[in-house]
Amino acid sequence: MHLKPVIAANWKLNHTPTDARAFLQRFLPQCPRLNERTVVFFPSALTYATVAEGLRERPEIWLGVQNVHSEAQGAYTGENSVLMARDCGARVVLVGHSERRHVFGETDEQTTRKMALIAQARLTPMLCVGETLAEREAGNTAAVVERQLTAGLAELDDAQIATIMLAYEPVWAIGTGRTATPEDASEIHGVLRAALVSRVGEKVGAGIPILYGGSVNRGNASQLLAAADVDGLLVGGASLDADSWASIVRA
């Protein structure tokens, strides 16, 4: 069971290796010991090695990758594999981020396959689910996130499901400055928790961290983290500045 809040930085297509070195120089002294939080960085694949080097003395901080291909290996120019991620020391892999789904057209079938590959490689998949504004306005939020969750878990056994993390990220809140209220987040986290419990039982289902993501910043992080069933935060824009990220990590 994962009891510490998980605070994760998704850097997307930002921060060169040079930027990342400067970021860590400023961030790390502000957060000297991170025993009360599981902090995760998702740099780009090309910046990954620099961040790993910068965190060599800080093994309590986790590193992850933003995406892997849905096949383990082969003729897929430009892609990265789960085995490469594992070999580099990554512990977590984002799956089904809204930009993968809505910009790159990633399907539920692809998330099913990726979740299985990541679990087989014994890494932690962090499955992102979330509705578009049109889906929310049509009253379909719960149905959409349940469908995405069902697809993500489709090829996992109970022991593998026990190792995953989930992130609820309403598409309309990502990078828009619009945040779900703590009550909205709690409501959907409750839907996801109930779906997990009905799939794997109370003991395992209650221990799976469910993070909230979508325009989290240093001003709203504490309130969101205090909401019922919110076990962590997945942060894009506000994780790019070292001072802002340090205050979110300490929230």
Ligand code: PEP
């Ligand atoms: C994200 O990319 O997962 C995200 C939540 O971005 P932002 O914090 O910028 O909305």
